[in-house]
Amino acid sequence: MKAALVLFDWFDHGGLQRDCRRIGESLVKKGADVSIICMHFDGDIPAGFSRISPALPAGSKVARRKAFAAFLAQHIKDVDYDVVCGFNRVPGLDYYFAADTCFAWKAYQERNWFYRFSSRSRQYLAFEKEVFGQGSKTQVLMLSPMQRKEYLACYPHAKNRIHDIAPGIARDRMAGDDAAELRESLRSEFGIGEDDLLLLQIGTGYPIKGVDRSLKAIAALPDSLRKRVHYLLLGEDRKGQYTAMAAKMSISHRINIIGGRSDMPRFLQGADIMLQPSRKESAGMVILESIVAGLPVLTTETCGYAFHVDASQAGEVVKEPYTQQAMNSCLIGMLDQIGADGGRRWKTNGIAYGEQGDFYDMPVQVADMLLMHRDSSHAG
Secondary structure, rough: OEEEEEEEEEEEOHHHHHHHHHHHHHHHHOOEEEEEEEEEEEEEOOOOOEEEEEOOOOOOOOHHHHHHHHHHHHHHHOOOEEEEEEEOOOOOOOEOOOOOOOOOHHHHHHOOHHHHHHHEEEEEHHHHHHHOOOOOOOEEEEOHHHHHHHHHHHHHHHHHHHOOOOOOOOHHHOOOOHHHHHHHHHHHHOOOOOOOOOEEOOOOOOOHHHHHHHHHHOOOHHHHHHEEEEEEEEEEOHHHHHHHHHHHHHHHHHHHEEEEEOOOHHHHHOOEEEEOOOOOOOOOOHHHHHHOOOOEEEEEEOOHHHHHHHHHHHHEEEEEOHHOOOOOOOOHHHHHHHHHHHOOOHHHHHHHHHHHHHHHHHHHHHHHHHHHHHHHHHHH
């Protein structure tokens, strides 16, 4: 079987890239030849994968995406893949792994009319319509109820092509017998005392992840809490404006932006609270990873997986409409509780939730769906 996995950018430690990698690895284990087709590749090529990165003309991102879509259309015809699965919305996919929220919803419901007339918006709307519009045959793999609601509001004819899939977090995120050892190791590395309070945030795309919201909440803490707090931010993005913001708020000595890391279980066990105050997120895998690790979560209602926090009773959710005051109050309340009993109830609830739920086998399930597509195509 020849499978193509398509995305705009490949880099280590990205959530979308991780899902792509794990699905591809499951396909390789099942005997498939897997090609990663992307505009830009930065990182290691996974074992068993081949990489295809076409030479694209210099120019704007819009022009490069247009050229990439044209290349992909021709390449698919030339190679005759058994199945093509995209992790970004582009024309010509057999399957789309819906890692993004609905762009049409954002353009028509959350932005003003002028937003829809930029070349970027027009391209994204056109590409999305190729995947979801009437007449498309692309099957869609959906991660959260929030996504489904917004996509179907804009593309009701896609209903029969949408398939809900379970989360696909790695089992090593679960709290294990080595939890205490991992916690001590992480806190020792960063010089964090046992009586200190460690706030963790993970994700690429700092603006959408609400990093500014986290910094403002830390700056608003009472002195008695702020002097005990440390904040670690993992994930790749431009950090200049956030280091400047922290300096202006006089909290630079509490902030450490460290980029991507591969030893995630150490961070999940070493921290006291996971901050994820995203402005909009289709799922937010790190929310569920934190829950099953026993790490209390503070997130926002606009995250697709925020409902897991409510269902597990393993943290707090800032409801819409978002206010910074509500975020600040939630953080103070959670830190007070952590200081009182270590957040025992949240930890216990989260670990139990992780043991009861089907949160770990998505890559294998998706790989099986792609294999079935090959078989059904050949049968036809």
